[in-house]
Amino acid sequence: MVNEAFDTNWVAPVGPHITAFEQEVADYIDVKGAVALSSGTAAIHLALLLLNVGREDRVFCSTFTFVASANPIMYQGAEPVFIDSEPESWNMSPQALERALKEAAAENKLPKAVIVVHLYGQVAKMQEILRICKLYDVPVVEDAAESLGATYFGIHSGSMGDFGIFSFNGNKIITTSGGGMLVSNSEKLLERARFLATQAKDPALHYQHSVMGFNYRMSNISAGIGRAQLKSLNGKVDARRSVYKNYVDDLTSIEGISFMPEYHGSFSSRWLTVMLLDQTKLNVTPEQLVTYLNDQMIEARVVWKPLHLQPLFKGTGYYSHSNDNHVAEKLYENGVCLPSGSNLSPKDQQRVIKHIKECLKHSIGREAVI
Numbered sequence: 001m002v003n004e005a006f007d008t009n010w011v012a013p014v015g016p017h018i019t020a021f022e023q024e025v026a027d028y029i030d031v032k033g034a035v036a037l038s039s040g041t042a043a044i045h046l047a048l049l050l051l052n053v054g055r056e057d058r059v060f061c062s063t064f065t066f067v068a069s070a071n072p073i074m075y076q077g078a079e080p081v082f083i084d085s086e087p088e089s090w091n092m093s094p095q096a097l098e099r100a101l102k103e104a105a106a107e108n109k110l111p112k113a114v115i116v117v118h119l120y121g122q123v124a125k126m127q128e129i130l131r132i133c134k135l136y137d138v139p140v141v142e143d144a145a146e147s148l149g150a151t152y153f154g155i156h157s158g159s160m161g162d163f164g165i166f167s168f169n170g171n172k173i174i175t176t177s178g179g180g181m182l183v184s185n186s187e188k189l190l191e192r193a194r195f196l197a198t199q200a201k202d203p204a205l206h207y208q209h210s211v212m213g214f215n216y217r218m219s220n221i222s223a224g225i226g227r228a229q230l231k232s233l234n235g236k237v238d239a240r241r242s243v244y245k246n247y248v249d250d251l252t253s254i255e256g257i258s259f260m261p262e263y264h265g266s267f268s269s270r271w272l273t274v275m276l277l278d279q280t281k282l283n284v285t286p287e288q289l290v291t292y293l294n295d296q297m298i299e300a301r302v303v304w305k306p307l308h309l310q311p312l313f314k315g316t317g318y319y320s321h322s323n324d325n326h327v328a329e330k331l332y333e334n335g336v337c338l339p340s341g342s343n344l345s346p347k348d349q350q351r352v353i354k355h356i357k358e359c360l361k362h363s364i365g366r367e368a369v370i
């Protein structure tokens with residue numbers, strides 16, 4: 001399809017692949033429509049614009065996520081308030097959200113939107129979250145950048161809120177090398193998103209502009225790549241799930257090691273396999289393990305540092321899961337993202353597992369529990 005884009009000389013910023021890619025993603029997740037954009041971050045930004053988020057407004061956002069989830073709140077001059085995770089999904093805690101909304105309602109300062117992130121390929125507890133947001137009449141934006149292909153009681157991630165966003169950045173489950181998508185069941189709002197994403201040109205021949213726009217559209221070439229990638233999505237989800245299963249089968253017998261759970265109703269794409277090292281049982285920190293693996297030319301990472309701990313967001317509001325349970329902070333202290341690519345061969349994965357075992361053995365020394 002990329003060749004076709006070149007063959008037909010359609011390397012211009014508009015073209016047939018864009019419309020087709022939008023339709024195919026919308027059909028795949030079962031929503032009315034989609035707008036292909038230059039990045040997932042741009043998609044979040046447009047969602048907030050369409051929800052009229054502006055100066056002095058508040059937006060609630062999951063704390064356990066990549067910074068791109070929250071930056072668009074700042075682009076709009078609004079104030080983020082971060083919501084902790086809960087232990088089963090590792091995503092937004094409905095009980096923390098409920099407390100935060102109750103307090104905000106009492107102050108007459110309800111947020112203009114709630115950004116719920118579906119991290120590492122798993123959908124948040126949307127039934128509870130949607131119920132609570134509906135109660136307070138607050139719109140929901142699903143940051144599904146990491147969870148294309150995941151479902152929740154059979155419903156696709158990104159299709160349940162007022163808006164959903166996906167990313168096709170190089171590290172995501174399918175990629176256009178760089179790109180994103182805004183999805184919704186409101187064709188009217190999506191039409192507005194298309195307008196804003198293409199410099200907000202008024203329908204006139206003389207380049208007239210009445211509102212400020214952006215250069216946020218995806219190119220036809222990228223959309224051609226995206227269409228080819230989308231065809232292999234289900235296979236990629238299967239591959240990532242079996243990578244996860246191999247790690248679990250080989251490593252859970254080690255005391256102190258556990259993995260990101262998959263809770264009732266959730267079908268995770270297992271975008272990344274995340275392992276926890278119980279610091280009370282193991283004598284090795286996530287940073288030590290990541291460094292050890294990196295020295296073996298194995299790419300591993302620590303998990304996202306919660307946004308309420310970031311210097312950038314110093315002093316912003318934050319609601320923990322419960323008074324004495326800060327779930328995201330605990331995950332951050334113990335979590336490691338393992339190599340999880342859909343093209344990871346069994347042989348390479350065995351090498352990763354071998355080195356994880358060796359690292360734990362060395363660090364534990366005489367008290368080895370392996």
Ligand SMILES: *Cc1c(COP(=O)(O)O)cnc(C)c1O
Pocket residue numbers: 038039040041042065066068069117143145146166167168169179180
């Ligand atoms: C990757 C990512 C984004 C941003 O997507 P880009 O396409 O890189 O702008 C947003 N949120 C999360 C959770 C992500 O992982």
